[in-house]
Amino acid sequence: MPLTYHDVMTTKFSTLKDAAGSWRKMGTRFGELQTDFDTNVLKVIGDSAWRGEGFTAAFSQSGIIRQEFIAAKAEAQAIAQILDEAFTQFDAFKTAIDKVVKEAESKGYKVNAQTGEVTYDWDSLTPEENRAMKNDPENGRIIAQAERDFTQNIKTLVGQVDDADHGVKLALKTATVDKDGKGATDGFNSAAEGDMEKVEANRAKDLATKLNSGDDLSATETAELRRLMRDNSDDKAFSQTLLNGLGAERTLELGNKLRGMGKDGDEVEKGLAESIATATRVPKSVAEMPVGSEEYKTWLNSADGKFNKDFMADLEKVGTKNFGSNTEPVYGYQALVTTMKQGGKYDDQFLHALGNDIIEAEKKKPDLWDIWNGKPVQRGVEHDPLDGVLGIMSKDPEASTAYLDPKQSDHLKYLLKDRDWPDYLMNGPGAAPKEMDAMSDLYNQKGLGAALESAATGYAPGTQHPMGAHTESQARIMHDTIGLLNESGHAEKMPPNLRAPLAHMLTDYTPDTHEILGRDNVDYQNHAEGGGVWNDGPGGASMAVKEEDLVKVMRGIADDPAAYGQMYRAEKEYSLDLFSSMPNDNKHDDTVVPVKKTSSAIGMYDGVLADITFDKRDTINQYAFDFNHAVTSSTGVVMDFTPAKYLPPVDIANRALDFAMYDYTLDMRKEAGMEATKENGQKFDAGQHNISNMIAAWSETHTDPETGKPREGSDNWTTALIKEGETEYRGGRDDALSWLRSEW
Incomplete structure (x- = not known):
């Protein structure tokens, strides 16, 4: 029968402490008796001239008696240790329960002395207060929720006391069962564990x-x-x-x-x-003690690190062993990662070491994780253990960054370019295996996508966070990811499970992608030809790649309309802040440059969309709907604000200008029916409508501060800015199309 709240709160646990002291004294006394026995009995028997059957019997029995003194001491001391630990656990739980009770009572609630159920103390209120409280629906909701929360907290703690009580009972019962195989049968237990x-x-x-x-x-x-x-x-x-x-x-x-x-x-x-x-917990983080470092190796050889060393070596022996059948293989590393995914926060070194061991195993047997007939997947087994480890690792951004940083290892290159990702194979009697690419795409690289997003942004996948402000390691991962996808041929034909994560990553790097696609920042162009990553101050590191490489990755992402729409929306929000920050002055470079960059960037985005329309003519209506929904949706974009590193911060809620998103559905449906020619591609100019709207909105909100009216000549200046924008837009769109369609 489980313990109750009343049991816990009325039990005097200090008696356990007293009992522990008595058992400890008993153990000491048994030790003293053993010493006396050695001195006054064994020594006398051994030194006497007594021989014969009586002597043999006495000598044999004295050995058993001596062992029982030793065992009695060990058993008593183990019981004392168990009782001490029981007191510590029970007292801590009772203190925690008492804290919850006092908190509840301080807020006007009372606790049932028998059950621990918490209810609001209506009797403590005056009739007027009582009526006012009960007539307010919001108060009723808050009170009901608090009653549930307090009651559940107490119930959980009482349950933990009950669990601990079972543990104490087991330990006491085990300690008092003679298991040492020495001394008297069913005697004291010298192997008692405290x-x-x-x-x-x-x-x-x-x-x-x-x-x-x-x-x-x-x-x-x-x-x-x-x-x-x-x-x-x-x-x-x-x-x-x-x-x-x-x-x-x-x-x-x-x-x-x-x-x-x-x-x-x-x-x-x-x-x-x-x-x-x-x-497998490690005393220091991977940043302080990287896997493979001398300090890590020293720790592995210490008493504290011995478990990890032995366990990893043991796993290595069975990691490629088949625990299933020939038709439904389940290999050791697959089974391990499947279990690991059920819970637990793993230390970064353990994940790094495990990932390394799996890589070494699959390099020896590249086809080990191929899926046959889908059976392991149906049983819930993680068919690709390396991808599974990456998925677990993605919950820890620092661990992901350290593992994928190309300056630290070749893991990123291996995963994006060199690795032979598992195939999904179907076979039948007497038939050769048939590759099921669509099924492989469905399962492959989910963990990799999550780890990339975590590593390049510094935030766990799917979390809302501010845009930008990256470390050099994060920026290197973003930079090299774009390069490796192009080198491997997976930029335009991107694995499906990488599209959304890459969109989230590039959304987070919008200040950088805006400058790259703007085609007007010499600093970015120079860095794109060099190392591609640099740190220009406290705002964080920047990343630059060739425009063509970025556009091809954008095209790969764009096969997912929601993912590409999210990127487009981030560019729109960023551009709006740029326009909102432009000076209240006509004919100023600080107005021309943002207009040109934004127009070029949007042009490249639309060049990708133009290419999409020629490739997805049969499904373009649904694509256009999903894309527009993502661009106009109020959720899903990771950007919360624009960091001051890139431009003066603008409160989006109080931004002076905005524009209605142009409906791309009309243009995309029209394009879908056209022949794929450069001339027709150039007719796709939906984004330019948005830029023109932005320029017009900016002109209306930036007036002469003295008169409050539009500046003289502002109409002409607005027209000139729109023309500048149109020119840059067409250049950006045409460049993108020329890179994506070889016939142009």
Whole structure:
């Protein structure tokens, strides 16, 4: 029967401390008795002239008695340690519960002394206050939510006390069972373990071993294993003892076994994943102690690092072992990463080392992870363990950046250019395997895309964050990603699972892509011919590539209309801020230059869209709808504001100008019916309508400060700016089309 709130709050846990002291004294006393026995009995027997059967019996029995004194001391001391730890755990939980209770009471709530249920204390209010509170629907919602939250917090803590209580019971029971094989039968236990986490780990190992052997666990045993993992997987002693006891091979077997057990198995597998994360924890980050460094090697050879060294070596032995069948292979690294994905925050060194080991394994057997008939995928197995590790790593941007930084390793080149990504193969009786490219595209490179986004932006994928301000390492990854995609031929024909992540990355680099596509920044052009990455101050690093290389990557992304629409919207927002920051002055270079750059950039974006219309004529209506929705949507763009590094910050909410997004659907549908010629491609000028609107809006909002009216000659200046924009727009669009369509 589970413990209740009343049980926990009325139990005097200090008696455990007193009992621990008594057991410790008992252990000391047994030690003293053993010394007395050695001096006054064994020594006398050994020094006497007594011989014969009586002597032999006495001598044999005295050895057993001596062992029991030793065992009694060990058992008593182990029990004392268990009781001390029990007091520490119970007292900490009770203190935490008391803190929740006091917080609730301070806010006008009361706690049921028996159940721990929290309700609002209406009796403490005056009748007038009571009526006012109950007549306000918002108050009722807030109070109901607080009641639920307080009650759940108390229930969770009471449950943790109950789990700990089971652990204490197991440890005490285990300590008092004679397992040493010495002394009297069913005597004291000289092998008694006082570390409760180690006791629980050994019990979990025994249950897991039974499960691995093919025996079903009883309902009680299943619940016990679930509790052991839930209660202890964040403890390093428990986790390392469990994994050491199982070894890598049986750990992987356990994960595979749990995967087919339903809800109970899922909970235990989550605990197993968290135990792997806990057991492999490293004292320093990868930035402080990189994998392969002398400090890391020294740590691996230390007592603290020995587990990681042995466990990784053990995994290496079984990483390519087939735990499935010939028709449904499940290799060791696949099984490991599948389990790891169920939970746990893994240290960066462990992920880096694991990724390196998987790379070494697949270089020896390049086709190891190919998927046959889809069976492993249907069973939920991570068919590509390297991609799975990258997906896990993407949750830690610093780990992702360190792993993919081309200055630190060739991992980025290997992944984007050199690696033979797994194939999806179908076969039948007597038939040769048939590659299913569409299925391969569906599964491949999801983890890589997430890791690239995390590494290049410094934020976990899918999180809303400010635009720009990158480190040199992040900018190098962005720069080399564009280059490697072009070198490998995957820029224009981009793997589907890279399109959205690359769009998020380039959206984050909009200040750089704007300058590249603007074709007017000599600094960017020079850097594009050089190293491509430079740091120009506290605002962060910048990145430059050749315009053609960037446009080809944009074309690859554009096969996903939502992803490309997000990039387009980011460019629009950035351009709006540029225009809002232009001086209130006619015929000023600071107005001409932003107009020219923006027009050229939008022209290149539209050149990509023109190319899209010729390639997707059958589906252009849906494409245009999805693209427009992404551009005009109020969500989905990672940019929160424009950093001052690039231009004076503008409060978007108070921006003086904006424009309605031109409906691209009309132009794209019209283009889809045309022959793919340069002349027809040049007719696609939807984006120029937007730029003209922006210029007109800027002119209307920038007036003579003395009269409040448009400046003299402003109409002519507006017309001149629009013409400048049209020229740059056409140049940008035509350049993009010439790079994308070889016949032009």
